Amino acid sequence: MKKVLSNIFFTAMYQVVILIVPLVTMPYVSRIFGTELLGINSFVISIIGFLNMIILMGMSQLGTREIAKADKKDRGSVFFQLWFIQLASGLIVTSLYLLIVSFFVGNKGVYYIQIPYLIAYVLDISWYFLGIGEVKKVIVRNTIVKFGSLILVFLIVKSSSDLLLYMGINSISTFLANIFFWISLLKEFKAYGKIKKSFSVPYLKQALFLLIPLFAIQVYNTFDKTLVGLLSTKTELSFYDQSQKIVRIVLSIVTSISLVMMPLMAKVDTGDSEDSSKLQLLLKKSVEYTTLISLLLTVLLMCNSRDFVRWFFGNEFVPMTYNMIFVSLIIAPNAFGGVLANQFTLAKGLLKHYSIPFIAGAIIDVILNLILVPRWGADGGTIALIVTEFCVCIFRVYVIRKWLDLKDICSEFFKYTIIFVLILVLGFLIPNFVASLFLNMVIRSSIVFVVFLILIFLFQTNISKDFTALLNKVKKKT
Template sequence: MKKTTSDILYNGLYQVVILILPFMTQPYLYRVMHEEAMGINVLINSIPSLLSVVILFGMNQFGVRTMAQAKREDRAQTFGRLWTVQLVVGMTVIALYTLSVIFFLDYKFYYLLEIPYLLGFTIDISWCFVGLGDIKKVILRNTLIKLLIVSSVFLLIHSPKDLWIYLLINSVTYLANIIFWIDLPHLLGRMPKARDYSWVKHYFVQALIITLPTIATQLYISFDQQLVGRLSNVIQLNYYAYPQSLARAVIAVAGSVSSVLMPKMAKMLSDRDDGHQGVVKLLKTSLDYTLVLATYLCVAFMINADKFTHWFWATKGSTMGWNMFWGSLIIIFVSYGGVFANQYTLSRGLFKIYSIPYYAGAFISVTLNVLLIPHFGSLGATFVIVFTEGTVLFLRIFLVRNELPLRQVVVGEWTTVISGLATLIVGLIVPVNTGSLFVDLVIQTVMLTLVFLVGLKVTGNRVMRDLLARVTHH
């Protein structure tokens, strides 16, 4: 349990780091590269982002779960078989991507700069370390990559003409994934031999079952950016994509517990006959804490949306502010639903229940985006993503109604919802205008934090009780 807590802490700290880094780089990039270059950057990145998910081929879910359940003496062989699938898929994707760029796509030079990025994901075996509980090395690697990107941005990017350098920086740094291979013998007990790297159809099929819904997810969190850029323009793409990128970074913080607890739950289910009761208890705790954190972050984004977009991106008008205001709702929808998906359904191997919401989300997103973006631009896309993620959350809960004692796992969560609504109302009706956008943001954030904490205390929220008990104990 001590190691689990330590892993959660390490992962949480890393997610805070990756949340802070965009706050350091995006204002600078937006000012030196300007809106058009930044929009092209989003357009170029959206396709490799989708393909990186294909290359990982479910290893962040199926690979983690399989390694977590593998016997010590079988680890090297299990790893070899899993990575063989990833390697074959990765090289196939890279070949098809290169041919498609050469023959079909605009911005050919920019797209070709993304090939090292795809190679980086082909050699990414962080899922093996996560599955075997070595979270710390994964976090250190990820932090190194992020810091390299940030330092390179300030050193090398100075004008819109440097867009190709920025794309190359983001691409090449992912080759740092090779460092995982250095410590692989220590993790597995021995270095996998040539015979361990064999094709296992069962692994491919199981990974494919998980990958297909993950690809469907990318249709509404990456491919939607292609639709906005092509059905509208790159300026509208800016207004949609950058508030979304911050919301997704926040979601990573709110959902950071899942990546640690999913392998723990999988092992718990395989080790004990009464493992399901332990999983339900752990799930309840994760849901409570995730909802509190996600609600606070969502409300903070909504209250600060208009002033933040003017201060952070130096935008004119209110379009980006409205996109950030309404788009912030996905912080709750994705974080809370992710607990059901990434912790519960995957740990139990309920791949069908895991998959259905993603397929529904992809269908809804593509259909509505094609209909709304030509008429409403970025605001139409924001409406679609909020509606899509809300539907996905509903399906996540609905589909496990016969697997889980739902009343038991959601009891008491009304306290978080009431506290969040009260904070939002107070934040919107109490004016803060000091003449400085930054000072206004600080005051609003302090105010909403105090109101939210008081709301949790007054309603008797379980998370607040736990925190107060720990403070009192120490």
């Protein structure tokens, strides 16, 4: 359990690190480039993100699961069987990308500068380290690279003419970070001796099957930005994209728990009654903690959005305030559904049941975007995203209803809903006490958090009982 908790912490740290560069630089670059140029950046990155999904071929899920299941002596062979699929996909995608940009696209510079990104995705083998539960040393190295790029942005990017420079720094830093994964990997493989390197057709079939839901995910996580950029203006796209960035960072922290728990869940034999009870308990605890944390973070983002947008992005981005308030609503259903999808459906290899919610979500999202974005721009895209996320969550629950006692897992949800409503109302009622926007957010967040803790114990939630039991245990030891 100690190792699991340690991995949760370091995986969460890694998720924060890979996003902290744009987070910290956002206030700076939003004032330098403005809404139009940032919209161009968002449009290009949305395309690269879509290609990333195709290159990785589901290795973040399939690779993590198969490496976790493999014996130590077989890890090297299993790794190369999986990575050769990623390599082949990367070569095809990169070649087609270069061909299309060279002959059919204008403003080629902003597209050519993304090539290191594509190569970085070919080299991305973080799934191997997630599978073996050893990520600490890699994270330290990647942190150095990422913060190096952060420093470069502040030192070199000085005016709106430096857009290509800014995009290049982000692209190349990702490439360098993924090279460090290989340094650690090759050192480990030296101890294994001779490793069989081959291409696996069975793994390819699984990867292609897994690509279907991932394609669907990208439709409303990345390609939706491409649609907004095509159907509306780049300024509207900038509002739509920037309002989501903070929410996505919060989500990456919450869902990192699922990424670490997935290898553990994959080892639980649901055919055994004792293991089945253990799985039910693990999922119940994971759902409760994840849901309650996500609801707290949702409230903090919603009630601070008005001050946060002005303080963080600048006055030019004030029109996107309501986008940020409402897009925060996707945190809870995404986090809750992610636990069920990653820790059960995917961990147990139920790829069909994993795929269905995403496919349905992609269809819903495309239809809603085509209807709402031309009329309401970023606001329409935000509405489409919220509806899609709630639909996907409902589908995720529905497809696994036969395997789990969902009534038991969700037994605390009524209490959580009341707590959420109470702290949300409180958060919006708290006025600004001082002139500083930042201090007002700190004060408001502190009050909401304290009341949140009080309500957890007042409603006698399972989480409050866990903390009470832990405190009693510590007292007995001392």
